[in-house]
Every structure is written in structure tokens, then in C-alpha cells.
Amino acid sequence: MAMSRKAQLTINDVARLAGVSKKTVSRVINDSPLLNRETRERVQRIIAEIGYVPNPQARALALRRNFLIGLLHDDRDPHLITGAQQGLFAALRDTEFGLIVHPVDRGGAAAQDAVRHFLERQRPFGLILLPPIADDAALLRLCADLGVRHIRLTSAPGDSPTTSIAANDREAARGAVEHLLAAGHRRIALVGGPPAAAATRERRRGYQDALRARGIAIHPDLIVGGEDDFDTGIRAAEALFDRAPRPTAIFAISDLLAAGVLHATHRRGLAVPRDLSIVGFGDGAVAARRWPPLTTVHWPVAAMARAAARRLIGEAPDETAPTDDTPPGAAPFTATLITHLSVDPPAA
Amino acid sequence: MAMSRKAQLTINDVARLAGVSKKTVSRVINDSPLLNRETRERVQRIIAEIGYVPNPQARALALRRNFLIGLLHDDRDPHLITGAQQGLFAALRDTEFGLIVHPVDRGGAAAQDAVRHFLERQRPFGLILLPPIADDAALLRLCADLGVRHIRLTSAPGDSPTTSIAANDREAARGAVEHLLAAGHRRIALVGGPPAAAATRERRRGYQDALRARGIAIHPDLIVGGEDDFDTGIRAAEALFDRAPRPTAIFAISDLLAAGVLHATHRRGLAVPRDLSIVGFGDGAVAARRWPPLTTVHWPVAAMARAAARRLIGEAPDETAPTDDTPPGAAPFTATLITHLSVDPPAA
DNA sequence: TTGTATGCGTTATCAT
DNA sequence: ATGATAACGCATACAA
Numbered sequence: 160m161a162m163s164r165k166a167q168l169t170i171n172d173v174a175r176l177a178g179v180s181k182k183t184v185s186r187v188i189n190d191s192p193l194l195n196r197e198t199r200e201r202v203q204r205i206i207a208e209i210g211y212v213p214n215p216q217a218r219a220l221a222l223r224r225n226f227l228i229g230l231l232h233d234d235r236d237p238h239l240i241t242g243a244q245q246g247l248f249a250a251l252r253d254t255e256f257g258l259i260v261h262p263v264d265r266g267g268a269a270a271q272d273a274v275r276h277f278l279e280r281q282r283p284f285g286l287i288l289l290p291p292i293a294d295d296a297a298l299l300r301l302c303a304d305l306g307v308r309h310i311r312l313t314s315a316p317g318d319s320p321t322t323s324i325a326a327n328d329r330e331a332a333r334g335a336v337e338h339l340l341a342a343g344h345r346r347i348a349l350v351g352g353p354p355a356a357a358a359t360r361e362r363r364r365g366y367q368d369a370l371r372a373r374g375i376a377i378h379p380d381l382i383v384g385g386e387d388d389f390d391t392g393i394r395a396a397e398a399l400f401d402r403a404p405r406p407t408a409i410f411a412i413s414d415l416l417a418a419g420v421l422h423a424t425h426r427r428g429l430a431v432p433r434d435l436s437i438v439g440f441g442d443g444a445v446a447a448r449r450w451p452p453l454t455t456v457h458w459p460v461a462a463m464a465r466a467a468a469r470r471l472i473g474e475a476p477d478e479t480a481p482t483d484d485t486p487p488g489a490a491p492f493t494a495t496l497i498t499h500l501s502v503d504p505p506a507a
Numbered sequence: 508m509a510m511s512r513k514a515q516l517t518i519n520d521v522a523r524l525a526g527v528s529k530k531t532v533s534r535v536i537n538d539s540p541l542l543n544r545e546t547r548e549r550v551q552r553i554i555a556e557i558g559y560v561p562n563p564q565a566r567a568l569a570l571r572r573n574f575l576i577g578l579l580h581d582d583r584d585p586h587l588i589t590g591a592q593q594g595l596f597a598a599l600r601d602t603e604f605g606l607i608v609h610p611v612d613r614g615g616a617a618a619q620d621a622v623r624h625f626l627e628r629q630r631p632f633g634l635i636l637l638p639p640i641a642d643d644a645a646l647l648r649l650c651a652d653l654g655v656r657h658i659r660l661t662s663a664p665g666d667s668p669t670t671s672i673a674a675n676d677r678e679a680a681r682g683a684v685e686h687l688l689a690a691g692h693r694r695i696a697l698v699g700g701p702p703a704a705a706a707t708r709e710r711r712r713g714y715q716d717a718l719r720a721r722g723i724a725i726h727p728d729l730i731v732g733g734e735d736d737f738d739t740g741i742r743a744a745e746a747l748f749d750r751a752p753r754p755t756a757i758f759a760i761s762d763l764l765a766a767g768v769l770h771a772t773h774r775r776g777l778a779v780p781r782d783l784s785i786v787g788f789g790d791g792a793v794a795a796r797r798w799p800p801l802t803t804v805h806w807p808v809a810a811m812a813r814a815a816a817r818r819l820i821g822e823a824p825d826e827t828a829p830t831d832d833t834p835p836g837a838a839p840f841t842a843t844l845i846t847h848l849s850v851d852p853p854a855a
Numbered sequence: 856t857t858g859t860a861t862g863c864g865t866t867a868t869c870a871t
Numbered sequence: 872a873t874g875a876t877a878a879c880g881c882a883t884a885c886a887a
Contacts, residue, residue, distance in 0.1 A: 166570075169880055179857045185882060195856060212627040216567040217880035218866050225564060237589040245582065248610055252621070257607050258628045259575070262596055273600070279560040280574075281605045365825055422558040448737055448766060450773040450798065472812075489850070490572060528874045531876060533866060568879050786861030845868055 166286035168211045172208060177205045179317060188213055191386070213253065225261045228468055229272070233292045234262040235388060236415055239460055241290055243312070246464030259283055263292050273299060278305050285471035291356035291387065301459045310467035312460065314361040316491040324463045324470070324492065328358060328440075331494035332412070333436045338496055339408045340373055343504040344436060348406035350395040350416045351384030359384070359437025362412040381406055384416065392419015393426075397426055400427055407436065407505035414441030416497060417453055421501075427486070432503035443497040454497035457505045459492050464493070524551070525553045530588055536561055565602065573676045575607045576816055577631035582642045583830070584763055586685040586790045587808055591660070592813030593635055604820055611640050617643060619645060626653050633657060633705040633819035639704035639735065641671070648710040658815035660808065672811045672818070672840065676706060679804045679842035680713025680760070683786045686720055686802070686844055687756045690820055691852040692784060696754035698743040698764045699732030707788060708740070710788060711762040729754055732764065740767015755784065755853035762789030765801055769849075780851035791845040800847035807840050 165225035170188075174181040180204060184196050186243055187202040207210075211416075219225045228245060232240050247258050261277050264270040278301075286309035292298055302309045311319070314328035339347050347367045352359040363382070380402055383395040392411060396419065399406055411417035417439030424435055430450055431437055439446050443457035518536075522529040527550060534542050535550040539565035553559075567573045578595060580588050595606050609625050612618040626634075626649075634657035640646055650657045658716035659667070662676035687695050697714045700707040711730070716754035718725055728750055731743040740759060746769065765787030772783050779785055779799055787794050802825055 167880095170875050171880080181881080182859080182883090183857060186857085193856060198856080212624075214568075215628055215630065216573060216644070217863090218589075218882080219564040220865085221570050221880080221882040223863070227605075229574070234589070235594065237585040240589050240592075241582070243587040244588075244608060245610070256627055257625070259605050259607070260592060262593070276560075277605070280563055280603055293882080328630075421612050422796060422798060448770060450770060495540050515864090519864080529864090530875085532875060534873085537866080542872060546872080560863050565879090566866075569864080569866040571879070578871080734883090 160256075168209055168329060170213065172204065172209065172258040173211050176209065177202045179284040181370075201473055205352060208294040213274050214223075214287075222437070225282050225284050226256050227281060228256050228471060229277070229281065229286045230258060230260045230289070231263050231286055231292060231298075232260070232289040233265050236413070236441070238414070238445050239289060242314070242442060242450040242460040243287065243464040246461035247468045248288065248466045249368075249461070250468035250472070255378060256284065256468075256473060258410065263295075263298070263424060265292060265295065274298065276303070276308055277300060283307070283412065287467050287471070288312065290314065290358050291353055294357045300507055309472060310471055312463050312467060314357040324467045326458055326494045328361035328458075328494060329365040329368065331458075331496065332362035332410070332440070333369045334365075334496050335440070335454075335456050336366050336369035336410055338498070339410065339436060339438060339502060340369060340375075342408075342436065342502055344405060344408040345505075346378075346381065346403075346406040347408045347410060348383065349401045350392060350399075350420060351382065352387035352391075352412055352416065353385070356387070358440075359387075359412060364373060366410055372486075384412070387413050387415055389415050389419040389422070392421075393420075393423040394417035396420040396423035397427075400429075405435075408438070408502070409435065410438045410440075412440050413440045413451075414446055417441070417446070417447065418456065421449060421453065432501050433506060436502040436505070440494075443495075448501055452500050453501045454499045457497050458494045461491050511513040515562070517556055518559075518561065521550065521559050522556065523805060525555070529837045530688075573630050573632050574604045575629060576604050576629040576819060577605060577625070577629065577636060578608045578637070579634055579640060579646075580608070580637040581613050584761070584764070584789070586793050587637060590790060590808040591635065591812040594809035595635065595816045596813075597809070598813045598820070599814035601745055602775065604632065604816075604818060611643075611646070611778060613640060613643065614724070619649060622646065623649060623653070626650075626655055631655070635815050635819070636660065638662065638706050639701055650672045656819060658819055660811050660815060666792040670830055672815045674806055674811065674842045676709040676806075676841040676842060677713040677716065679806075679844065680710040680758070680788070681716045682713075682758050682844050683802075683804050684714050684717035684758055686718060686846070687758065687784060687850060688723075690756075690784065690850055692756040693723060694726075694752060694754040694756060695852075696729040696731065696747045696750075698740060698747075698757060698759040699736035700739075700764065701733070701758055705734070706762060707735075711727065718850060733761070735761050735763055735809045737763050737767040737770070740764035740769075741771040742767075744771035746774075748777075753783075756786070756789075756850070757783065758786045760788050762787045762794055762801075762803065765789070765794070765803065769797060769801065780849050783855060784850040784853070786844075788842075791834075791843075794845070795847055797849075799849050801849045802847045803845055805845050806814065806840050806842045811840050821837045 172182050172185045288311045293313050311323040313323050316325040351503050385397050412422050439453050439455040444455035446455035456461045518529045518532050521532045562755050617835050636659045659671040661671050664673040731746050733739050759768050787801050787803040794801035794803035
């Protein structure tokens with residue numbers, strides 16, 4: 160009990176107890192191949208006995224690299240953030256890396272400065288960027304200037320495959336709209352997010368792909384949005400309710416927007432899916448908890464974050480850019496449609 | 508542009524350029540009082556000019572303390588976690604501290620080991636424990652054994668005020684139930700969480716307080732629950748629907764449970780608040796986004812987390828226990844009822 | 856296969 | 872008020 164204030168054990172204690180030099184202990188810690196098996200085992204036994212754990216600060220200093228993976232997010236969608244954290248932790252458990260989280264205000268020089276300070280101070284080994292800030296050009300430039308490794312979680316495999324993990328957003332969005340088309344809808348509205356975000360762009364493209372393939376005209380009137388939040392969803396829905404004729408279905412490019420749309424629909428006294436069908440995009444499990452449970456496209460953020468962290472820490476620690484012909488990230492993760500109760504054929 | 512690979516500037520560079528010793532620079536960095544004003548300003552100018560940032564790893568090593576605040580959570584409620592992160596970041600911005608996050612599986616020796624490894628590896632300066640793991644005795648013992656400072660976010664100011672930040676859960680819960688009583692409800696059910704959690708205990712007490720004060724018998728039949736998640740909410744509601752007579756109102760001790768209750772109610776074809784009134788407990792803003800918007804008790808996790816971090820980093824870095832007569836944390840944060848549309852008088 | 860000397864970037868000690 | 876020197880705990884270079 161209460162051995163709390165015991166001095167921290169160091170590599171020297173291990174060396175002394177094992178009767179070897181500290182360098183030998185260091186070799187054991189770092190799995191050096193050139194070690195007498197007997198010596199290694201003896202040292203390992205001592206380490207286990209006294210419960211020695213290498214001091215990561217000292218390691219970080221000597222190796223000139225830290226053991227922290229940074230997660231940068233814009234603090235909009237709690238489920239996206241915690242989903243990413245789950246994936247990251249899955250990759251980081253049983254490694255010596257920790258997860259350090261930092262929010263980023265979008266836009267403005269002040270936001271840039273805040274991130275710069277964070278990076279200069281904590282000097283994380285690498286960074287994971289969540290959408291939509293993963294598409295922020297200024298932020299990416301900052302990372303490049305500071306020489307900080309980073310992986311972007313984004314919506315199109317095309318851009319910079321070596322520094323991004325992407326899902327097939329366009330295709331998945333097309334599938335979602337085709338699902339509405341198959342139910343018989345023809346007036347399908349789109350509620351989008353920030354125009355600069357890759358998610359907005361790709362999912363809108365998928366929406367357009369689906370309509371075009373059916374020869375359905377794309378009405379600019381039926382494309383609304385702006386930000387990616389609940390209130391925008393409400394306002395967008397209300398704007399759409401005033402269109403004549405009213406759309407019979409709405410495809411919202413995020414769960415937050417879909418939730419806002421659902422809210423506005425209820426408030427208007429309309430029933431889902433009787434009077435309006437809704438399809439969202441985000442976390443399938445979360446959408447299922449709405450009422451009615453929302454048909455949605457599940458964006459596998461946890462799996463993507465896990466892969467991103469793997470790539471970050473599996474990467475050779477030197478600075479040379481990968482020269483493989485088949486860059487990682489070429490194969491996108493698949494976002495998949497999860498059908499629930501928010502889609503029905505349109506009312507006659 | 509692209510000054511990416513410039514060698515990191517060190518204290519030596521500053522010292523050389525300023526024509527002083529590195530110790531003097533160190534004094535400037537650490538705001539030592541005994542410094543010639545002129546010298547200080549010259550050094551500061553150089554620092555600003557070349558954009559020098561002290562290396563936190565080296566600082567951590569020399570000072571034998573880290574600049575990371577750990578957040579331990581059980582990964583159940585995304586809004587609780589991100590709410591806490593927002594509060595922590597508010598306290599940590601403009602400090603040299605970073606936020607390192609770690610999930611904790613509840614129960615089991617394996618979970619203990621995982622936390623121990625985390626603490627031994629990252630050696631955070633201090634820890635913030637979120638409910639319900641803030642009430643985990645084994646975890647607290649581990650922190651004590653390892654000598655890790657920690658602040659628990661919890662529900663009763665009584666226990667260990669020096670290591671916890673508490674809200675007035677009992678009182679707030681009583682207020683919530685009184686709100687239902689005032690609307691005319693007499694058969695009010697309670698949906699609780701894990702029995703070991705302080706939140707469950709305190710909020711149940713508040714529920715009982717309110718009923719007793721009105722001379723209403725407490726029916727064990729109307730107290731259900733078990734875990735703190737959506738599915739438990741569903742099952743609890745379904746169990747309560749089978750009671751005869753059915754309760755006219757349900758007080759759920761968390762938003763997750765309330766969401767499950769709401770879901771089950773919809774599924775059963777009952778209308779809220781016409782057939783059933785619901786009050787939740789958690790995040791007021793989130794509850795407002797349900798349909799109907801849920802009357803709930805707002806638990807100020809962000810403010811509490813902010814205060815917790817403040818106390819952690821404002822604390823003297825030595826080990827002596829505070830001896831004040833008025834321990835911090837004695838004044839609890841106030842959870843407040845936010846009325847929305849999920850409460851009506853019971854149907855005649 | 857193992858050990859010695861040195862460095863990583865900062866702070867603490869004890870001078871002056 | 873400022874500086875020289877020695878930690879802090881670990882890793883690397885080079886010897887042995």
C-alpha cells in the first residue's frame with residue numbers, strides 16, 4: 160500500500176541490479192538484436208520484478224521525437240470526434256503512443272496561431288485531421304511548414320493519397336439518392352454543408368450523379384445548406400418546405416443536418432416518412448436512435464482513424480517521402496447505406 | 508516558405524544571439540523576478556524575432572513533471588466526453604498544458620492494468636475523471652498508489668472535496684421531480700443507471716426526496732434501470748409500460764436513458780407528452796434537439812471540467828495536502844432544470 | 856556481445 | 872543580477 164512517493168525507477172537501477180551497463184538495458188528496452196539471450200532475459204526479469212517503465216520524456220528528448228498522436232477537430236460533431244478517438248485508441252493501445260486532442264476554430268489567423276502554438280509546444284509525432292478541417296488549405300500548409308506528419312480523414316481518395324485516408328463518399332451518396340429514387344421519389348432536395356469541405360463537394364456530386372443517371376433535372380432551388388450544424392438543418396428544411404411543389408425527400412449530407420431537418424419536419428407537423436423521406440450521412444448507430452430511425456450512410460470514421468494512426472506510427476520515422484507505386488490510401492473505405500424507417504414511397 | 512526542415516531552435520541559440528548565458532534565457536522563460544529589466548527585454552525580443560519555443564520534453568525531463576492533463580472516461584456518452592474536453596481546453600488554452608485522452612473499460616483487472624500502463628508511460632501531470640469511472644474505487648486507489656493527482660467530476664460534494672468537483676445532483680433531481688409533481692403527476696417512475704455510480708445514487712435520492720416531501724409512497728416497481736445507455740432506457744421503458752397502472756411520467760437519470768425511453772415510447776405508439784411525460788438529465792442543448800425537445804436537468808460538465816483543470820494546474824506542484832478550512836469544491840456547481848416540451852399534465 | 860563517453864534541451868545549484 | 876557546471880533519464884557513436 161501507499162508506496163506512492165517512491166522515487167521513480169530509472170534505467171540505472173535496472174542496470175545496477177542486473178549487473179550490466181545502462182546501455183545494455185537500453186538495448187533490451189529497444190529490442191536490439193545483438194544481445195546475449197541470457198543477458199536479455201536476466202534484464203527483463205529485473206525489469207518485470209521492480210516494475211520499471213522507461214521515462215518517455217527522456218526517451219522523447221534523446222530520440223528527438225515524441226510519442227503523442229495529435230487529433231485536430233473543429234468541435235462540431237461529438238459523435239465524429241469520439242468515433243475517431245475510439246479508432247485511434249484501437250490503433251494506439253499496446254503501443255507507447257498517447258492521444259493528444261486539440262480543437263481548431265475554423266478560419267482566421269488567430270486559429271492558425273493557436274494550432275501553431277499547439278504544434279510547437281507539444282510537438283506531436285504526427286497528426287490526424289478530421290473533416291472538415293482536414294480540407295483547410297491554410298492548416299495543411301502550416302503542417303507542411305512545420306514539418307509535421309499528418310493524415311487527413313477525407314471524402315475523396317484522389318487528393319494526396321499519401322497523406323489522407325478517404326471513403327467513397329461520392330459513390331455512397333449516389334447510392335443513398337438512388338435508394339430514394341427507387342422508392343419513387345423525383346423531387347429530392349440536398350442539404351449541404353460548408354462549400355469548401357470535401358464532404359460537401361463529394362456528396363453533392365454523388366447526388367447529382369444519381370439524378371443525372373435517371374435523367375432528372377437538377378434544381379438549384381432544391382440545393383440548400385451552408386454550415387454543418389443542427390440549426391442549418393432546421394433553416395434548410397424550412398426553406399425547402401416553402402418550395403412549390405415541396406420536395407418529397409431530403410438527402411442531408413450529415414447527421415447533424417439530418418437531425419435539424421427532422422426537427423423542423425416535426426415542428427411543421429409533417430410526418431416522416433409519410434410526408435417526407437429523409438436520408439442522412441454520418442454514424443449509422445446514432446441515426447438509428449432518432450425517431451423515426453433515420454436511414455443514413457454510415458461513414459466509418461473509427462476504422463479510418465485506426466488506419467490513419469497505423470500508417471502514422473508504422474511509417475519509417477525518417478523524412479523521405481514514400482515512393483511506392485501503390486500509395487497507401489488508394490483503396491477507399493466504404494461508406495454504406497443503412498436503411499431504417501425514414502424512407503417510404505412519396506405520398507400520392 | 509518551406510522552412511520545414513530547419514533545425515529546431517534551442518535555448519543556446521537564444522543565449523548566443525542575446526549575448527547571455529542559457530540560464531539567463533531560462534530565467535526569462537520562467538519569469539524569474541531577479542532579472543535586469545533591460546536584459547529581460549533584450550532576450551524577449553530575440554525570442555520573438557527568431558520564434559523560439561522551449562522544448563517541452565526537455566522541460567519535462569528537467570522539471571520531472573509533464574505538461575499533460577489526462578482525461579479518463581468510459582466511452583459511453585459522446586456529449587459528456589466532448590463537453591468535458593471543451594471545458595478542459597478552455598482552461599488549458601494559453602497554458603503550456605496539453606490534453607491527453609484515454610478510455611477506460613470499466614471493471615476487471617485488465618482495465619486496471621491498461622490504466623496503469625497509461626499512467627506509467629505518459630505520466631500526466633494530473634488526471635480528470637469523468638463519471639461514472641470517477642466513482643470507481645479501484646481506479647482511485649490506483650491513482651493514489653501511483654501518486655497521480657486527480658480531480659473527479661461527480662455528483663455529491665460530500666466525498667473527498669479536495670479531489671472532486673461536484674454538482675448538486677440530488678437537489679437538481681428533486682427539482683426535476685417536483686416539476687413533474689407540480690404538473691400533476693403522481694405515478695412517477697425512475698430510470699436509473701449503474702448502482703455503484705454516485706450519479707445514480709444522488710439522483711435517486713433527489714427523486715425520493717421529492718416524493719416523500721409530498722407524502723407519496725415510493726414504489727420499488729417504478730424504479731428500474733441498470734446500465735447507463737440507450738438500450739437500458741428502452742428496456743426500462745418497456746418494463747414500465749407493463750406496470751398497471753402505467754406511470755404517467757418518467758424521470759431518467761441520464762440523457763442516454765431518456766433517449767431510450769423516448770424511443771420506446773414512440774415505438775409503442777404513445778405520444779410525448781400527451782401519454783407520458785419525460786424528464787432527463789445531462790446536456791440541455793442536446794436534449795433540446797430530440798423530438799419532442801426534452802425537459803432535462805443540465806449538468807454543467809464543461810464548467811466543471813474547466814474548474815477541475817484550473818485546480819489541477821493552479822495547485823502548488825508539491826505533494827502536501829491542502830489544509831485550508833474551506834476546501835475547494837465545497838460549493839457545488841448547480842445543475843439546472845431546462846423546461847422544454849416533454850412535460851404536460853397527465854391525461855385525465 | 857557489452858561498455859564508455861557524449862549529447863538531447865532544459866532547469867537547479869552554487870558560485871561570483 | 873548573471874554564469875559555469877551538473878543534473879534529468881535515455882539513446883547514439885564508437886570502442887573494446
